[in-house]
Amino acid sequence: MSLGKKRVAIIGLGTAGSMAAWRLASRGAEVVGYEQFGTGHDRSAHGGESRIFRTAYFEDPDYVPLLRTAKALWRQLEDETGADLLKLAGNLMLGDNTTEMANVSASIEKFGIDAALVPLNEARNRWPNHPFHEEDVVVLDREGGYVRPELAVLNASLRAKSLGAQLRTYTPVDGIETKNDGVWVSADGQSERYDHVVVTAGPWAAKLLPELAGLVDVRKAVSAWFVGKERRAFDPANFPCFIRTAPEEFYGLPAMDGNGLKLGLSGKVNRPVADPDALDRTVPLDEVRAFRELVAESFPSLHPDPVRVNAYMEGYTPDGHGILGRLGGNQRLTVVAGLSGHGFKLAPALGDIAADYALKGTSDKTIPLLNPDRFVTAPTSTANP
Template sequence: MGSAAAYHLASWGVDTLGIERFDIPHQQGSSHGVTRIIREGQYEDPEYVPLARRSYELWRELEAETGRDLLHITGGIDAGPPDGEVAPSSEASCRAHDIDHEVLSGAEVNERFPGYDIPDDHRAVYQPESGFLVPEQCIIAHVEAAQARGAEIRARETVTGVTEDASGVRVTTDRGTYRADEAVVTAGAWAREFLPSLADRLVPVRQVLAWLQPTDPPQFDPDAFPVFIHETETERFYGFPRFDVPGFKFARFNHFGEEVDPDAMPREPRREDEEMLRAYAERHFPTGAGPTMRLSTCLFTNTPDGHFVVDAAPDRSHVTVGAGFSGHGFKFASAVGEVLADLALDGETEREVDLFAADRFGDDRGE
């Protein structure tokens, strides 16, 4: 979100400085792991759809500008029990916004895509325009395009404070102090360090991703294997075709629900992480459940309702925040960056972002 905001601000001729604590790109936060799902229909809430459509447009524009391959269309499956949330809500979202889709039984999914083995009586919504983004390349593209427009981007510099005074915003780092008219905070799991009014609404959770080598690799190629979100009786999983690195990638949303301090999180995957993920693959993607190729940790930063915070920061006049993307935000990064730039410069945006208001949580903490 930060690299996208820097790109849009610089595109509009604004003197822009981007500060990154780690490398560009890096593997310490929520924006790595080779692939990220993009889909137009949103089971989380139909209100996301216009922002998803704008995201597709902006990713394609960024591809054209930079020459990088960022967006890959594979089709996508949203599946689960007929009385669950994922499939019915995905279908409702598609119908509400006239999105191209098919409704399939689990048996029909398995027949069409042999890598799948979901329960025959599950229901699935297939969206032919779903696919995946390459997150590291997306970040590089936004950073390089921002730099080409005059933005200054600094890595390996840690922000220690964001404060306001009569002259605007003061940002302190381990290398110095900067003054600006406006600041945009997109610090992921670290955002709450700078946003005390939202600190207990932004909860970092440890996430683990797995790549297993298929025993029948062609079944998991991008032209044969749609990205998926699959709701079981108790959990939700998501996955991708083989791409760029060995193995078929998948994970469970929120993994074990392990709330963490991002600076102290166990980064090395554990045996129990692998065993839980492998058990799911053996049940529902058996020809994908070969030897483990790779395990990787990342972070979700969850809000109480699972929706984003994209708004002016509470109690701050010159700080805009993008945070709490709750494990489903990366696809929107191109459009969220545009919205953050709008809000920072004009205090408003033409995009539909009421769902992401920072004040929606009220104060139910008994204070």
């Protein structure tokens, strides 16, 4: 071990893990990252080419400072890598008088977000291919848009490497044990000592940390892509990202490649996955039909048969907020898990906060909504130093 440098292992180099590797390596830690698949793979929570970024936040206005930290770090990662990762092409929040829309308004008022209520007739003129309802409240979040997930994970990982991180891909970790002299990580038949471990294993979190069983439920999430009848009608310049909260819940992102609009249904309809190692990536025909019906009814300017349908998965907590911080008082273990279907946009901020916990034992950037103590207060099964 080099003197003065903290030796930190990161388990899982997906969304949060790749960002934690970048932030920790930037801050001078000796970083070893473990990933069971390749860099920027699409087999877990971050596949599918695009993720919505939004700041007028329907989950809770308390996320706004974290979202702004994330935005600044997205820009920093773009500057350091030259990659285009975050495009603020706008996000439409749609609904009626739901709690979600009340949170959107509260976020805008409390934090002065660059957003505006758009009268329905104006919305129809501006976005003629969007299916608005008579009772819709339409909010344009100009601090919203989209992020490119695989590119982001790849670039954060490459940047971490260029800063000295050692990233071991195709190397599944099979055990973590806290002892008096450090925390030991086993993989490939060998065990290595670290000062601190950051667990960012996404849907696999509860497999590695039994304390999370029952707190992080894995669900399958399906994305479907549809081609517009008119070329370019669904390009980002003509069609912003959107989230509809009522009367039904679904969301969409514009065509990244000039062709396919991507749609997803509410996380509430996502089916449970008993074992993330055995995710069935086939999509049953009833699910394909549900998408087809939605498009046939709501988007007459799209061809209703999807040209691509893919299954991913995500960990959900009982209250829909992630888990970030020390788990059960273990000073050597930081966990980021259960990001509940809305964690990608926050990723660089989550990685930076995980780096704070690993290096300083605390963070002034996190928010109480993510505190693991709301679920886990007892000491962990592993011994504290």
